Amino acid sequence: MPRRTCRVVFTTTFAVSCLFSSVQSAHAVLGGSPLTPPAGASTSSHTVTPLAVAHAASAASGATSSSSSSSSSYTVQETTFGNGTVVREYLGANGSVFGIAWHGPQMPQLTDLLGTYFPQYLAGVQAVRAARGGGHGPVAVEQSGLVVRSGGHMGSFTGQAWLPQALPAGVGGSDIQ
Template identity: 70%
Template sequence: MPCRVRRAVLMTALGLSCVVPAVQSAHAALGGSPMTPPAGASVITQTVSSAAVMHAASGAASAASAPSSYTVRETTLGNGTVVREYLAADGTVFGLAWRGPQMPNLNDLLGTYFPQYLAGVEAVRAARGGHGPVAVEQGSLVVHSGGHMGAFAGQAWLPQALPAGVSGTDIQ
């Protein structure tokens, strides 16, 4: 990989790590515990049955995939950014979604998966160059992120951790 591309990816990552901490930090971790909401944040929690999701998507729940429930925690940060955490029955975060005027701190949100995400971004940038939306789709991690100043959005999930009847398209 050309040194220029590697340097650009590194500078982007360093820039995000310097700028994003100024944004309210969410302190959640994909594959780990849900976030501790920062001061001034509001939280709404909802339990969802994957049978209801499956019914809406396909017309009926199949007998082959037993329905399960999961919890969606929506945290609105003080800056207006909304972070949705998708929690399995055991309380671990299997998916995340965000939207709002500022990017959340992906280092905090992705936790131990952040280095894998950076490597995926580097590979995407090396293959197509430039900036813009990024889709990192690997066997153990999927992250879609994009937007522009004042309007960012993205999703991240662990395919192997999705409960029965839940797909990546349910992470919104």
């Protein structure tokens, strides 16, 4: 009987974890391609032209009306998951994700969102927690090649991550929201 119980528990746990990962997994990669929304998620996107770049372009051309430079524009793609968590991806003109922001009742899978930057983030979190004597709570990892800010509490999580070297002209970390 215990063997059968173990098998049932394993099978159930495996099935639930597979279902959860297929629904919640974002598959976006900071510095890479945007996510492919999972089933049940809704998406929207819009293009943004930073004001500082638009004003500089109009001043340089002597134009009185605002003009925009397509090379400095970026796209914000927003995905709302079935659980209510919202992930915004900031894509440069080359289609690469230079920033990500999230908010909602559940944390997104940071391993998916940060991609190859995830180990760097973990090392930064460990360093921050060691410096303050451990514990939990909001985390800010600010390095020359990666910035991640994450916090919240059960039912309300927020965060931003960006690559400072990949930010388009006229875009700052505060624009990743």
